Amino acid sequence: MSDSNRQELLREIAMLSKDLPDIEFPSSPISPGNTIGQNTAPLNAPPSMDRPSEPGERLPDPDTNVMEPYGFRYIDCAPPDEDTIKEIARNFDESEKITKGPTAHIEGIAECTVALESGVGESIQQIAQRELRQNMVLRQGPVILGHNPTPTELEPRLAHPRGKDGVSFIRLVRGSVDTADSLKLYVTSHHQLAKEFGESPPPPVQPKVSTTRLFILRGALRCNITPPEGCIFLWVGYSTVPMGDSIRRSDVFPFMVDYRRVPLPEPGSRDGRRKYINYKRTENR
Structure with a gap:
């Protein structure tokens, strides 16, 4: 019907x-x-979609596509350990950040995976393997995201640079979100081509965001991610194929493809001039 x-x-x-x-x-x-x-x-x-997942609940069998038709789901789970959150926050607050696009961000640390999986009952890699229907998956991140006081590139972007070949995990670990504007999900947009989405985007939903909720997004879903001041989010992605040229796409979040700072050698050091020029040439391609 x-x-x-x-x-x-x-x-x-x-x-x-x-x-x-x-x-x-x-x-x-x-x-x-x-x-x-x-x-x-x-x-x-x-x-399986009749209610949210409970802490530690086993996800449905692989033949049940729980993220359809909307392109996302979430798991309600226990909050991360306080010491884990403090270590993530300390690392973020004390590090030199990349401020680009809608976020300020840095490469994550080992504690990020612990926080992402807190109360979930299984590893995020297992969930990614099931959602992507592949045993061999490639990981991107983790990345620690925070508030960018001068955000740019605020239009909707792909939830993962590899689109349908990827899946993303997002979780708030510090702060409270008074407005759901921090996360907008354009439901069913993962079934649209870029031109179709541009001409007729579906209305976004703004789900409740909290430290006890892990979001799982289809890679081709369009979304907005703008962390409020004082909040810290975590992101990690998985794909069935290498990132390749997808890192150059104009519709991906900068934090998903540009989160590592490469220290430059001193220009006057041994081989420094050659290394510096080669790095800049690569960086500016």
Whole structure:
């Protein structure tokens, strides 16, 4: 049954039942109020989408595509250990950051993986393997993201540079988000070509963001990520193929492809001039 026919049927039922008290009907399966994790499941949802995942809950079998049709899901889980958060925050606060695009960011540390997986019940690599349906996956990151006081490139971008061949994990680890503007997800956009999205983008949803929630995004999903002041997010990505030329795409987040600082040799040191020129040539390609 199509969405229009379903809605027409619901209206007819409502007319016939108008004298009955407290009757409520579910909204359209594609409406922002009925996205993954909300109390009301889509009418055509598989059983695994009827509610959010609980801490440590086993994810459904690989033949159940739990991120469809919207292109994302989340797992509600225990917050990261306080000492782990402090070490991540210290590293971020004391490091020289790359301020580019909508974020200020640095390359992550080992504690980032611990924080991302806190309370999930399995490794994020296992989840990535299942979502990408591949045993061999390549990892990008982790990256620590923070507030950029002068953000640029604020238009929606891919959730992973490799698009359909990638998957991303995002989690808030410090601070509280008073507004959901920090994360906007354009549901179903992973089924659109870039031109289609530009001409007819679906309305974004703004899910609740907290330190007890791990987001899993289809790589081809379009989204906005803008950390508020005082907040720290973590990102890690997985793909079935190397990044390759995707790092040069104009519709990817800078923090996903440019998060390592390469120390330059002193120009006057032995071989320094040659190394410096070669580095700059590579950097400016």
